[in-house]
Amino acid sequence: MREYGDDLAPVYDGARPNGREFRAVHGHFSPAQFWSAGRRAKLIMWLRDPVERIASYYDFWLATEPHGNPNHDEFLRREMTLGEFARWEPIRTEFAEMYVAGLEPEDFAFLGVTERYEADLARLSRLLGWSTTGAVAETNVTPGRRSVVDEATRRQVLEAHAFELGWYRRATAD
Numbered sequence: 001m002r003e004y005g006d007d008l009a010p011v012y013d014g015a016r017p018n019g020r021e022f023r024a025v026h027g028h029f030s031p032a033q034f035w036s037a038g039r040r041a042k043l044i045m046w047l048r049d050p051v052e053r054i055a056s057y058y059d060f061w062l063a064t065e066p067h068g069n070p071n072h073d074e075f076l077r078r079e080m081t082l083g084e085f086a087r088w089e090p091i092r093t094e095f096a097e098m099y100v101a102g103l104e105p106e107d108f109a110f111l112g113v114t115e116r117y118e119a120d121l122a123r124l125s126r127l128l129g130w131s132t133t134g135a136v137a138e139t140n141v142t143p144g145r146r147s148v149v150d151e152a153t154r155r156q157v158l159e160a161h162a163f164e165l166g167w168y169r170r171a172t173a174d
Contacts, residue, residue: 003130030101042109044124045099047171049115050161051154055147058085082147083156095164111171 004024011027031043048056061075071090078084085091105111110127112120125132149157158165 003128003132028099030098031103032101042128043103043107044110044112045108046112046114046117046120047168048113050095050164050168051149051157053164054086054091054157054161055082055149057091058082059147061085081153082149083153086153086157087160092160095161095167100167105167105170113168113172115172 004022007023009022009025011025058080061072064072066073066076075085075088080088110124112124124130
């Protein structure tokens with residue numbers, strides 16, 4: 001983001017920068033890596049409809065070549081369906097264990113929802129005192145395939161991700 005320039009640390013694929021060296025960190029990581037109740041850092045999270053998130057994640061893993069992640073390698077070896085992927089333990093528990101790790105929604109200074117991204121980005125901009133939000137660009141989009149989620153698969157995903165669904169519902173409640 002332009003607002004942070006070189007003061008923004010991307011945290012993807014296991015990268016572990018020192019959070020004290022940057023004004024902001026961005027990516028897929030456990031809040032516990034950078035945050036504690038005694039720090040002044042603001043926790044910010046973007047949520048997505050759990051069914052849409054799992055289907056997108058599934059498509060991403062299908063489109064990604066093996067790269068040494070043992071779970072991804074196992075997924076490719078087993079040729080899972082979307083329903084199997086959603087019910088698979090590493091995926092089923094990831095949101096609770098990795099992304100919120102015992103924190104409650106109230107611990108976050110901001111919970112945004114991708115389905116209302118532009119409005120929530122404007123709200124986040126005001127919260128953080130950004131000078132501009134810039135143009136909204138679609139990034140992190142998996143090329144090619146987009147899974148079709150039938151009603152039976154939708155039920156499987158929602159059942160397997162009930163905890164995440166609760167988070168999502170609290171974040172979208174007006």
